[in-house]
Structures are given as C-alpha cells and as structure tokens.
Amino acid sequence: MTDGPDQQRILDALSRARTQIEELKKPKDQRIAIIGMAGRFPGAENLDEFWNLLREGRSGVREVTEEELEAAGVPDRLREDPDYVRSYASFEEATAFDASFFGYSPREAEVLDPQHRVFLECAWHAMEDAGYDSQQTSDRIGVYAGTALNSYLVNLAQNENPSDPINRVQAVVGNVMGLMPTRVSYHLDLKGPSCGIQTGCSTSLVSLHEACRALLDDDCEIALSGGVTVSRAVPEGYLHEPGGIASPDGCCRAFDTKGKGTLFGNGVGVLVLKKFEDAVRDRDNIRAIILGTAVNNDGSDKVGLIAPSVSGQAEVIRSAYERASVSPSSVSYVEGHGTATEMGDPVEFRALDEVMGDELKRDGRVCTLGSVKSNVGHLDAAAGVAGVIKTVLAMENRALPPTLYFESANPQLGLEGSPFFVSSELQKWTSDPLPRRAGVSSFGMGGTNAHAILEEAPGRVSEDEDKKPRVFPLSAKTNAALLKGAENLVSHLESSSQALGDIAHTLQIGRRALPHRMALVAGSNKELVQQLQSHRASEVKGAPPVIFLFSGQGSQYSGMAAAMMQESELFRNLIHDCADLLEGQVNLKELLTNSELLLEDTSLVQPVLFALEYAMARMVMSWGVQPAAMLGHSLGEYVAACLSGVFTLPEALRLVAARGRAMQACEPGQMIAIRATSLETQKMLTGSLEIAATNSPDQTVVSGPQREIESLNECLKKEEIASQILATSHAFHSASMEPALREFERALREVDLKEPQLDLISNRTGTWLSAEQAMSVDYWLEHLRHAVRFTEGVSTLHEALPDACYLELGPGKILCRFVQS
Structure with a gap:
C-alpha cells in the first residue's frame, strides 16, 4: 500500500463506506413506544395516586412515629441525637408479597429479597396495563432491569434460626441482583432476553436504554424495563452527617439555595416498550414515545470516583439528541437528576446549559426544569424510571407538576439569565406548535450517565362506536381479588372515556385466565357498570371441554351474516373463500347479507348454511377455542365432518351443493x-x-x-x-328423499372420504362416528334418508363429557335449547 495522501484518501473512503453500511442497517424509524406502565412510590400505591401527589404538590415522605422507631429497634441514644432525621420515604408494606399468586410457600417467600417480590408484582401490573398476556402472544418479550444494593441476604444470615436453617442455594437464587429479571421471565412466561443491570442511581434509565436497543436490534418484539429499591424495609429515620449527601431535614430541595442533600427511599417502576411502528400497527395504547436514549461514563475527568462530571453529563445529553434527531430547543421540560446536593445540582445544570442553553436562547424558547426527588426522595435503582413515569403522566395530563420546596435558585447554578426555570406551582404544558417533548436524566454514582428524549403520544382519531354487545371476561386467583377487579373496572369506566371495544379486546386477550371468573355481556358503558355491580363469580378448576353444535336447515333467516361480514375480517375472508368455490352455482355473499331475500330454496339454503357455520367455527377456533367433540343436526354434520378432515372444504361445498339440488328436486312434503x-x-x-x-x-x-x-x-x-x-318445503329424512339418493351417490363417489381427525357424533346412530362410517358412501346416503338421532347424540356426549360447555355455531340457538331440555 502506498504512503501519504493516497493512503489517507483510501482510509477515509473506507470509513465513509463503513458509516454508510451501518446507517443502512439501522431501522428507518428508531422511535420506541411506551405502551404500559406500573409503579409504587412513596405516598402512592399506583400511578393514579402518583399523579395526584405530583399535581397537588405533595410529598410522599412522612415522619416516623415513636412506636415505629421502637419496633425498628432504633436505640434511644440515636433517637435523641439532634442529627437524627425522622423521615421515611416508602410505598406501603415494602416487604409484603402475594406469595400464593406466584406459587411460593410462605417459607420460600421469606427467603426472597423484597426487591424481587415487589418488582415481580409490578411487572405483572405493567403487562396488564399494556394489554398483553404473554401466553396469548407469539411476541418475544424481554426484561431489562436492576435492583439497589441488597442487604437482605446479610439480614437472613444474621437472624437465621439454627433449628430451621435456610437453604443456601435457595437464599442465593432469591437474592442475587442479576436473577431478578429472570424470575420475572419465568413467572410471566417471557421468552425474550432477560438481563440484570446495575449502574447505581442510573440503573433503571440504563435499563431503558438497553431495552430500546434490544427492540431496535430485533432481539425481542416487546421489552420490560425498570428498577426497584427497597433499602429500608421498615419505617425508620437516619443519622445526618455534616458534609454528607443526606438531607439534614428530610427534604430534597432540588435546585434550591437551601438544598443540602437528598433523602433515599423505596420505589419500583416498570415500563412496557415496543417499536413505535409496531405499536401503531397493533393499535396499542401508546402513552408516550422515546425518540432517543444514550449512555456513557465520565471516565477520569472528575475529582473522584463518585463525583459528577460536567463533560460526561453534557456528552450523554448531546448523544441522546443526536440519536433522537431533534433540536434541544424543541424540548420544553427536563426531568433532572436533581439530588439537591451541593456539587450535584450545579454540575448537572452546567451540563444541561452547555448542550441546550444557546439553542433555546437562539430560538427564543424556555425550558422548565424539575425533579421528582422533591416529592418522593432519591429512589436509587428506581430513580430513573420514576422520572420517566412522572414525565409521561405530565404529557398525558398536559401539565407540569411543581418542584417542591423551591423558593430561590441555588446561586451556583447560574439559573438567572438562562432559558431554564424551576416552577414551584402546577402549570399548563402547552405544545405550540411543536409536540410536548422532554428530556430525562439519571446519573449514577460511579459515573454511568443516561439521558432519554421523550415525546407525547400522537392523538388517536376517535371512532364512533356501535352499541353492539361485547363480552367482558374478568378473572383472578381468589374470589376477593375478582370482586376487587370488578370494582376497579367500575372506577375506570366512571372516570374514563375509553372505547368499550378496546376494553373488551384487552380483557379478552390481554389478561391471563385465572381460576375465579366472571363474564359479562354489555353494549354500553352504563349496562356494563350495572352488571359489574351485580356480579356473579364462579371458580373454574380447569377449562371445561367445549362441544361445537351445528344446526341444520330451518334455522336460517334473511341477512343472517350481514353484521359478521362487516365486523370480522377473518370471517369475511372465509366466506369469500367459500364464495369463490361456489362461483356460478350460488351467490353466497348476496344470500348471506341481503335482508330482503327469502331463504327457502333447499338448493341454496344448504350451501349458504354450511358456509356460515364453517366460517363461524374457523373464527372461534382462531381465538383458541378447540372442540373436544362436535355434533351437527342433519346438514350440520357436514360442517363437523369437514372440520374433522373427512372431506376438504372444496369437496364439502361440492357435496352440500349437490345434496341441496338433489333434495330440492324431490316431491314437496x-x-x-x-x-x-x-x-x-x-x-x-x-x-x-x-x-x-x-x-x-x-x-x-x-x-x-x-x-x-x-x-x-x-x-x-x-x-x-x-x-x-x-x-x-319437503319431508326431509323420509321415504320422499329416496329419489335424491342416486344423484347424490354420484357426487359422493367423486370425493376421497378420509378418517376423521376430531371426535364427532353420528346422526344415524347417536354415538361416535367411526372411521369406517365416515369413509363409507352408504353412510352418507343413509344419513340423508333416515332420521336424525340428535337426542341420543346429546346423551352420548353428556355421558362422555359431563362438564362440557356447548357452543352452537349457526344462525340461532335452537340446539342449545334442545341440549338444556
């Protein structure tokens, strides 16, 4: 290779080519949708309570009582120390766990790190908020999350009962930080990557970054990200040390001149993520959009390992904007790290101002700065996700919550004269004309920094909703939990304008089926609320077998498939398939949808009924309902036999059309x-x-x-x-049908009759259809000529499957009445 300018030009060309190849490999749309959230924070057991706390400018930090300090074993001398701060930040019952729900014995649950317990429950709620049940989707779902430092294992060892020793392996598995995400994957049956992450205070925002990259790299289709901290399991205070990072009065006064430190607390938060384009395609409930994320480390450009760095923080913020492909001046809110420490806040502000200040000034825009730590304290591994959830809630409510305790800016920030300001009051969040955008920072002790750029969700076009009845299934592990779920749904219905169709869809496919169940049918919000308030629940030990019933001629009516043709794409496509096979013989779509046409001619009624019932069965089977057995009434047995594989769909339609023509040609009766x-x-x-x-x-x-x-x-x-x-019009199943037998026999002999693959009942015998019968031309001729032994068939089914559920697939419900009688 030559030296000098030529070599450099070659290297430059190779570098440009590599960059171009990498750009081509990237997905065109790198936006990530947040489609579900759940969390528990100091003063808030759910996200509704969290938003109310933020909006009202309240603190989730509370004072510890003397009784609690005594119960926690805090010595008198420590309690009487003037530097002892009696402040505690936590959600309620930080160590509580619904062990039986996840299959743990009390002893197993006791060994489990409370952080594992709390995060597992929160992940379940986040998936429910997203409307996904992992067992009803083929999507690979990943988990990226981390916990704070775990001291629970030490406590277990120190308090071990010698007469009942702890299983060492079980204790390690139940307390290792990196195994928390895998525990979630196991219990929720998630098949994507499951990765534990620990970067100190930035853990949950780094987890968000890694989850976004995994989605963009197609490692999974859905990802959970988040973090949890349970550092003080029981209510107690802490000893303030002058010069330390802990607040002297239990208040986190972010960005304020009185800010002297932070307060550590317990919290948990989980986000459910999906590629934006996929979320739009699947009509998910998009709560916000992540435009870009970035992660880096300070390196050695600072005074010490745990000190913050202006250059490191500025670089990660700049990288996030580059990845998001938006200008810093388009962001109108930044959820800061905001620890209220003497060094932390000034460094953070300088980094923000370095990246955003000039552009905001140039465009004449201002940016609000806030910190959720003023409300709930520093949640360590859950701090970043708490900031993201706060920001998403603010976008949804179009309001910026106040930063508590802010009176005058820390003079070291240089806030005056900058385009940033901190609001001490709730303020309207406008979007003129740009969409609401925000940055969220989280900086780890040790120098791992993370920043994310968020944008509000696009507005959904409201659709006029019909009043058709829908099924609303609810289930739970216990009857008490089911009744509570019904109450929660009533509260949601009374406070939300969400479409009933969306609610029904989520309850049907986005919820795990649990033993205690109720199912309601309603066509309006009011009707559903009334039914929920007069609920009836039943316990299901296991899914009952389902028996498909198919009706025969006489159940048809004009326009009987018009509604389903409009509402179900699958049903419509199946009818189109049948129509193509019957082209030139029967105008199937017209006969099924036109309410002005009378369906009386046997040669038309039979193929029309067959197509309707076949399409209904295939639609129900696509929902996961598989028949344990099938029973048809006369013509209905052809549908059952087709589904069982005795004849193919084209063969079945030819046979049914030939049968109808032959029977129509017989003498009236x-x-x-x-x-x-x-x-x-x-x-x-x-x-x-x-x-x-x-x-x-x-x-x-x-x-x-x-x-x-x-x-x-x-x-x-x-x-x-x-x-x-x-x-x-005719005397079916009698001697008057004998003239039809010869013509129908010719049609039968052109079909390759096969052994049934699903169980079905014979109308001729009232017992199970054998392979020999199904493959016999004579059987199907006798079936046309002789009586339908439906009662005997029901008796056979009841004896074999006494707890079965009967599902009639046809225009009416006459067969179900026969079964009930």
Whole structure:
C-alpha cells in the first residue's frame, strides 16, 4: 500500500463506506413506544395516586412515629441525637408479597429479597396495563432491569434460626441482583432476553436504554424495563452527617439555595416498550414515545470516583439528541437528576446549559426544569424510571407538576439569565406548535450517565362506536381479588372515556385466565357498570371441554351474516373463500347479507348454511377455542365432518351443493314437531308418516306428505298434544328423499372420504362416528334418508363429557335449547 495522501484518501473512503453500511442497517424509524406502565412510590400505591401527589404538590415522605422507631429497634441514644432525621420515604408494606399468586410457600417467600417480590408484582401490573398476556402472544418479550444494593441476604444470615436453617442455594437464587429479571421471565412466561443491570442511581434509565436497543436490534418484539429499591424495609429515620449527601431535614430541595442533600427511599417502576411502528400497527395504547436514549461514563475527568462530571453529563445529553434527531430547543421540560446536593445540582445544570442553553436562547424558547426527588426522595435503582413515569403522566395530563420546596435558585447554578426555570406551582404544558417533548436524566454514582428524549403520544382519531354487545371476561386467583377487579373496572369506566371495544379486546386477550371468573355481556358503558355491580363469580378448576353444535336447515333467516361480514375480517375472508368455490352455482355473499331475500330454496339454503357455520367455527377456533367433540343436526354434520378432515372444504361445498339440488328436486312434503317422546310419537303414526328427528327427550319431528301431516296435526289438537307444523318445503329424512339418493351417490363417489381427525357424533346412530362410517358412501346416503338421532347424540356426549360447555355455531340457538331440555 502506498504512503501519504493516497493512503489517507483510501482510509477515509473506507470509513465513509463503513458509516454508510451501518446507517443502512439501522431501522428507518428508531422511535420506541411506551405502551404500559406500573409503579409504587412513596405516598402512592399506583400511578393514579402518583399523579395526584405530583399535581397537588405533595410529598410522599412522612415522619416516623415513636412506636415505629421502637419496633425498628432504633436505640434511644440515636433517637435523641439532634442529627437524627425522622423521615421515611416508602410505598406501603415494602416487604409484603402475594406469595400464593406466584406459587411460593410462605417459607420460600421469606427467603426472597423484597426487591424481587415487589418488582415481580409490578411487572405483572405493567403487562396488564399494556394489554398483553404473554401466553396469548407469539411476541418475544424481554426484561431489562436492576435492583439497589441488597442487604437482605446479610439480614437472613444474621437472624437465621439454627433449628430451621435456610437453604443456601435457595437464599442465593432469591437474592442475587442479576436473577431478578429472570424470575420475572419465568413467572410471566417471557421468552425474550432477560438481563440484570446495575449502574447505581442510573440503573433503571440504563435499563431503558438497553431495552430500546434490544427492540431496535430485533432481539425481542416487546421489552420490560425498570428498577426497584427497597433499602429500608421498615419505617425508620437516619443519622445526618455534616458534609454528607443526606438531607439534614428530610427534604430534597432540588435546585434550591437551601438544598443540602437528598433523602433515599423505596420505589419500583416498570415500563412496557415496543417499536413505535409496531405499536401503531397493533393499535396499542401508546402513552408516550422515546425518540432517543444514550449512555456513557465520565471516565477520569472528575475529582473522584463518585463525583459528577460536567463533560460526561453534557456528552450523554448531546448523544441522546443526536440519536433522537431533534433540536434541544424543541424540548420544553427536563426531568433532572436533581439530588439537591451541593456539587450535584450545579454540575448537572452546567451540563444541561452547555448542550441546550444557546439553542433555546437562539430560538427564543424556555425550558422548565424539575425533579421528582422533591416529592418522593432519591429512589436509587428506581430513580430513573420514576422520572420517566412522572414525565409521561405530565404529557398525558398536559401539565407540569411543581418542584417542591423551591423558593430561590441555588446561586451556583447560574439559573438567572438562562432559558431554564424551576416552577414551584402546577402549570399548563402547552405544545405550540411543536409536540410536548422532554428530556430525562439519571446519573449514577460511579459515573454511568443516561439521558432519554421523550415525546407525547400522537392523538388517536376517535371512532364512533356501535352499541353492539361485547363480552367482558374478568378473572383472578381468589374470589376477593375478582370482586376487587370488578370494582376497579367500575372506577375506570366512571372516570374514563375509553372505547368499550378496546376494553373488551384487552380483557379478552390481554389478561391471563385465572381460576375465579366472571363474564359479562354489555353494549354500553352504563349496562356494563350495572352488571359489574351485580356480579356473579364462579371458580373454574380447569377449562371445561367445549362441544361445537351445528344446526341444520330451518334455522336460517334473511341477512343472517350481514353484521359478521362487516365486523370480522377473518370471517369475511372465509366466506369469500367459500364464495369463490361456489362461483356460478350460488351467490353466497348476496344470500348471506341481503335482508330482503327469502331463504327457502333447499338448493341454496344448504350451501349458504354450511358456509356460515364453517366460517363461524374457523373464527372461534382462531381465538383458541378447540372442540373436544362436535355434533351437527342433519346438514350440520357436514360442517363437523369437514372440520374433522373427512372431506376438504372444496369437496364439502361440492357435496352440500349437490345434496341441496338433489333434495330440492324431490316431491314437496311437510314436517311437524310434536311435544312427545319418540316412542309416544311412533304409536301415533299412520300411512307413510315417519320420524325424521328426535330433537330432545320430549320433542320429536315427523315427516310425510302434506295431507297426512295436516291430518296428524288435527288429531294432536284433539288430544291436546302440543305441536307445530314446520316451515319446510319437503319431508326431509323420509321415504320422499329416496329419489335424491342416486344423484347424490354420484357426487359422493367423486370425493376421497378420509378418517376423521376430531371426535364427532353420528346422526344415524347417536354415538361416535367411526372411521369406517365416515369413509363409507352408504353412510352418507343413509344419513340423508333416515332420521336424525340428535337426542341420543346429546346423551352420548353428556355421558362422555359431563362438564362440557356447548357452543352452537349457526344462525340461532335452537340446539342449545334442545341440549338444556
């Protein structure tokens, strides 16, 4: 290789080519959507309470009582020390855990680090907020999170009962920081990467960065990120040391001239993330957008290991803006690290001003600076995610909460004359004309810095919602939890304008099915609230077997599929498939949707009914409902046989169309339903009358010539036996069908009949359809000619599957009434 200018030009060209290749490899859209959140913070057990605390300018820090100090074992001499600060920042019951919900015994739960317990519960709630149940999605879901320093293992060892020693392996697995995310992956059945992260105070924002990179690199389709700190499990204060980082009065006065230190507390927060373009495609509830994140370390450019660095912090903020591809002047709020320490706040402000100040001034814009630590203290490994959640809530509510205790700026900041200001009051957050954007900082003790650029979620176009009934399933591990869930849903319905369709969808596919359940059907907000308040719950030991029922001719009505054709894309596509196969024979779509057309011609009714029931079954099966057995009534058995694989869909449609034509060509006749057993009915028959179907133990159908049926009806009236002549054109399942057999036999012999792959009941025998019967042409001819033994079929099913749930797939619900009787 030549030396000098030529070599340098080659190296420069290679460098540019490498950069271009890397850019091409990057996803075009690098935005990440926040689609779910959950958290518990000092003074707030959920995010609604958290926002109220922030909006009202309240502190979650409280004073510890004498009784609590005594219970915590704080010595009298320490309590009486003037430097002892009686302030405590924590959510309620920091060590509590719903052990049985996750399958832990009390002893196992006792060994488990409280941080593991709390984060696991919070991850579950975050997934519910996002509307995802891992067992109902094929998406790979990753977990990126970390905990604070764990002293629980030391406490276990110090307080071990010699007569009941702790299992050492179990104790290590239950307390290692890096295993917390894997515990979540195990219990929630998440198949994506599961990575423990620990960078001190910046842990949860670094976790967010890593989760975003994993999504963009296609390591997973959904990611959970967050952090947890439970450093003081029981209420107690702390000893203030002059010159230390702890606040002398229990208040974190971020950016204020009186700021002398911070207050450490307990907290947990979890975010659910997804690529923005995927979240839009899947119609997820996007709560905010992450435009870009960055992480770095100070290196040695500072006075000591745990000291902050202006250059390090400025560089990570600058990198985040570069990745977000937005100008710093477009950001109108920064959620600062804001520890209120004498060195920390001035360094942080100088770094912000270095990156953002000139551009804000140039564009004549101002930026509000705040810190959630003034409300809840420093949450260590959960500090960053607390700041992100606060910022997202502020965007959703279009308001910037006040920073507590701020009166006058720390003079070392140089806030006066800068484009930054700290607000001590709740203020409206405008978006003129740019969308609301914010930066969130989190700087770790040790120099690992993180910064994220957030943008408000795009407005959703409101759609006029129909009032059609929807199913709203709820479930829980206990009846008490189920009733509480119902109460929570009522509260949500009374305070939210969320579309009922979205709520139903989330409850159906975004919630794990648990043993105690209730299912409600409602078409309006008011109706759903009323039903929830008069709820009935039942315990399900296991999913009951489901039996598919398919009705026969006589159940049809005009326009019977019009609504489903509009509402379900899958159903519509399945009908289109059937229509293509019947093209030139039957105008399927017109017959299914036109309410003006009468469906009376057997040659049309049979293929139309078959297509409707087949499409309904396939739609239900796509929802995860699989039949344990199937029973059809006359024509309905063809649907069951097709689903079972006896014939393919094209073969089934050819057969059903040929069957309908052959039967339509027979002599007209009539049918009558009689309130009597089959034995009682048989004694009444004369002439050519025949039993055509046994529908239930006390309902039998008779077929025959019109004159004989009318004569029988008169006799029944005299005997005061209930009866009804059916609206049919022919005497089906009787001798009058024999002329159709030859033509239908020709159609059958052109089909390759196969062994059934799913269990179904035979109408001919009332017992299970055998492979020999299903593959026999004679069986299907006898099926057309002879009686439908529906009652016997139901008895067979009840004996084999006594706890089954029957699902009728057809235009009506007559078969379910037969089953109930």
